[in-house]
Amino acid sequence: MENKGLQVVQSGERTNTEGKPVSNLILLSISDSDYSSLRPHLEYVSxxxxxxxxxxxxxxxxxxFPNRGLISLVVAMKDGRTAEAGLVGNEGFTGTPASVGLSRSPLQAVVQITGDGFRVEVGALQETLESAPHLQLMLSRYAVVQGMQVAQTAACNRLHGIEQRLVRWLLMTQDRVDSESLPITHDFLATMLGTDRPSVSLAAGVLQKKKLIEYTRGAVKIVNxxxxxxxxxxxxxxxxxxNGELGLK
Amino acid sequence: MENKGLQVVQSGERTNTEGKPVSNLILLSISDSDYSSLRPHLEYVSxxxxxxxxxxxxxxxxxxFPNRGLISLVVAMKDGRTAEAGLVGNEGFTGTPASVGLSRSPLQAVVQITGDGFRVEVGALQETLESAPHLQLMLSRYAVVQGMQVAQTAACNRLHGIEQRLVRWLLMTQDRVDSESLPITHDFLATMLGTDRPSVSLAAGVLQKKKLIEYTRGAVKIVNxxxxxxxxxxxxxxxxxxNGELGLK
DNA sequence: CCATGTATGTAGGATGCCCTACAGACCATC
DNA sequence: GATGGTCTGTAGGGCATCCTACATACATGG
Structure with missing residues (x-):
């Protein structure tokens, strides 16, 4: 990828100091000056x-800040049971507390689907934010939208059955990784959906019979x-x- | 309470233009200059x-921005079923999307326990925020913390039974209204907890037998x-x- | 005091789900 | 192709909770 000049970097053409291209939508959406401030702190990670x-x-x-792949935000109880609260793809970032001067989070962040992206030390991010108002706004905005989605998940967890929640998870996941085949096991789906593995297998079996999905060992394919x-x-x-309110993409 | 200097305004001494005293903790925590900018837009409401x-x-x-009382943030499904996603007392505010330039929210905001407070038009708030960085930070910070609490609720809704969720709701509510008696019916509790009224009555009955609470028509009293x-x-x-991370109180 | 509306007590059946257990299938490695 | 590990299929018992229905108690206004 070429670098067009010292100030202006067009969407899809940004890189970090290692020359790694950026496809995280937040990093692509912020102003040039804000991106320049953040850029030295962006470390490429798989x-x-x-x-x-x-x-x-x-x-x-x-x-x-993921470029590709999918990160799950999971609440883990002491007894080992878990439930997913949110999903982060290339439209977002993890560590929302860091965007408002906080440094702790009750949520576990786990890579759910292999990808890559950039990471920034929390301290460096917070310093950068003081003089990067546009970045600050985008991060706060993402945090708020994510909060609304989590709220919907809270209600869905309470009011809807496993099969519906599985469908929703598959759709939301596919929205964030543009592939019809999702590399995921029933066991991990159970972790996400806050249930046990046999319940997932059962629900997935129903969806397969309805010809909405197909699955094999370790992969779910969305066929309809x-x-x-x-x-x-x-x-x-x-x-x-x-999600559309974010104005990304 | 004494006033220590020209910048600092001590808790309990702020008023709006109508002379109504402020006890909302966010409004009390922000800088004088930010509060002055917001003050003309604060309309007292019961x-x-x-x-x-x-x-x-x-x-x-x-x-x-509530002074007293309690506001519930509720997700309502098309079929009329509901579940609460969050609670707002005098430590917070409703309308988090407005704090980041958005204007829509999927959440219903309902007064759950009578109180009073101030309201600000979304447009006026957003204009004010542009030159009120401290207020902006506090609102964003509250939004993020609320999001984390909603995430915990999402998991709790999935993994914990009615009785536990009821206990949690009672505790969280009492934290926000300093009274041992909470004016609430089983029916409304059912709306909050995303279940039906008989299930609430049953769970409440168990807690009463354990001498943790007592209740009569329309009121729950926390006795232990x-x-x-x-x-x-x-x-x-x-x-x-x-919630403590907010640094309020 | 009565009537009406609202709040709570309670019960029985249906259901969805969790839990445990085990069997079978696939995969990687040797 | 053998073996151990991982993943999925499936079944049965148990349980919480949902749903419906109805009874009882309280409150308010006439």
């Missing part, structure tokens, strides 16, 4: 499957996206709609 | 029980706060802890 970026309850060390959307609960449409 | 401040899915007209805390799920402690 995000392999199941890597834990942050343990729930601890101090945040880095904020992550449209019908899948039709059978999703309203929660999917709502979260998607508020 | 917040009677069950008043709907905002319907889910619509445009936000006002942001509300400590034991109630002991029987709460870990979710309560976590949300409370992150």
């Amino acid at each position: 995000l392999p499957n199941h890597l834990v970026l942050h343990e729930g309850g601890g101090k945040l060390e880095f904020a992550y 996206r449209k019908k899948l959307e039709d059978s999703a609960c309203e929660c999917y449409g709502i979260t998607q709609q508020y | 917040l009677p029980n069950h008043l709907v401040l905002h319907e889910g899915g619509g445009k936000l007209e006002f942001a509300y 706060r400590k034991k109630l805390e002991d029987s709460a799920c870990e979710c309560y402690g976590i949300t409370q802890q992150y």
Whole structure:
């Protein structure tokens, strides 16, 4: 990729100091001056499957801006049971507390689908933010939208059954990784959906019989996206709609 | 309370242009200059029980800063079923999207316990924020903390039973209204907890038999706060802890 | 005091889900 | 092709909760 000049970098053409291209939408959307301030702190990282970026309850060390792949924000209870609160793809970042001067988060951040991206030390990010109002706004805005989506998840978790929640997860995931085949096991789906593995297998079996999905060991393929959307609960449409409020893409 | 200097305004001494005293903690925590900018837009309002401040899915007209009482943020599904995503007392405000330049929210805001407070038109708030960085920071920070609490609620909704969720709701509510008696019906509790009324009555009956609470028509009294805390799920402690991160009070 | 509306008590059946357990299938490695 | 590890299929018991229905108690206004 070429570098057109010292100030102006067009969308899709930004790189970090290592020359790695940026496709995270937040990093692409901010002003040139804000990006220049942040750029020296962006460290390219690969995000392999199941890597834990942050343990729930601890101090945040880095904020992550994914280029590709998918990160899950998970609440883990003491007894080991878990439930997913949110998903982060290339439209967002992890470590929302860092964007408002806080440094701890109760959420575990786990790579759910292999990808790559950039990380920034929380301290460096916070310093940068003081003179990068546009970045500050975009991060805060993302945090708020994510909060609304989490709220919808809270209600969905309470009011909707496993099959519907599985459908929603598949749709939201596919929105963030443009592939019809999602590399994920039933076991991990159970972690996300806050249930046990047999319940996932059962629900997935039903969807497969309906010819909405197909799956093999470790991968779920979406074969009829449209019908899948039709059978999703309203929660999917709502979260998607508020994602659009971000004005990215 | 004494006034220590020209910059610092001590808690409990601020008023709006109508002379109404402020006890909302955000409004008390911001700098003098930021408060002066916002002050002309603060309209005193009483917040009677069950008043709907905002319907889910619509445009936000006002942001509300409660002095007393309690506001619930509720997700309402098309079929009429509901679940609460968050609580707002005098430590917070409603309308987090307005703090980042957005104007719509999927959440319904309902007064759950009578109180009073101030409201600001969304447009006026957003204009004010442009030159009120401290206020901007506090609002964003509150939005993020609220998001983390909502995430815990999402997991709690999935993983914990009605009785535990009821305990948590009672504790969180009492934290925001300093009274041992909470004016609330089982029916409204059902709306909050995303279940039906008989299930609430059953769970409340169990707690009453354990002598943790007492209730009569339309009111729940907490008679043994400590034991109630002991029987709460870990979710309560976590949300409370992150509320502390706000640095208010 | 009565009538009406609202709040709570309670019960029984249906259901969805969790839990445990085990069997079968696939995969990688040697 | 054998072996151990991981993933999925499936079943049955148990349980919480949902749903419906109705009874009872309280409150308010006439």
